[in-house]
Amino acid sequence: MNILETVSVQCPSCGEVMELQVDCSEGSQELTEDCPVCCKPSTIAITISDKGISSVEILP
Numbered sequence: 696m697n698i699l700e701t702v703s704v705q706c707p708s709c710g711e712v713m714e715l716q717v718d719c720s721e722g723s724q725e726l727t728e729d730c731p732v733c734c735k736p737s738t739i740a741i742t743i744s745d746k747g748i749s750s751v752e753i754l755p
């Protein structure tokens with residue numbers, strides 16, 4: 696598996712799709728990203744398995 700994976704997440708406020716780089720070596724993680732369009736922060740929960748990213752979920 697790649698250490699760095701790119702995931703696409705959709706902004707829950709405006710629908711913009713953002714691409715994030717995830718460091719799989721850090722394990723499951725939560726990231727907070729500001730949307731480049733509407734500037735609202737989104738919290739993204741990323742679950743990492745031994746095969747890479749297993750789920751990407753935007754937290755409300």
Ligand SMILES: [Zn+2]
Pocket residue numbers: 706707708709710711730731732733734735
């Ligand atoms: Zn947005």
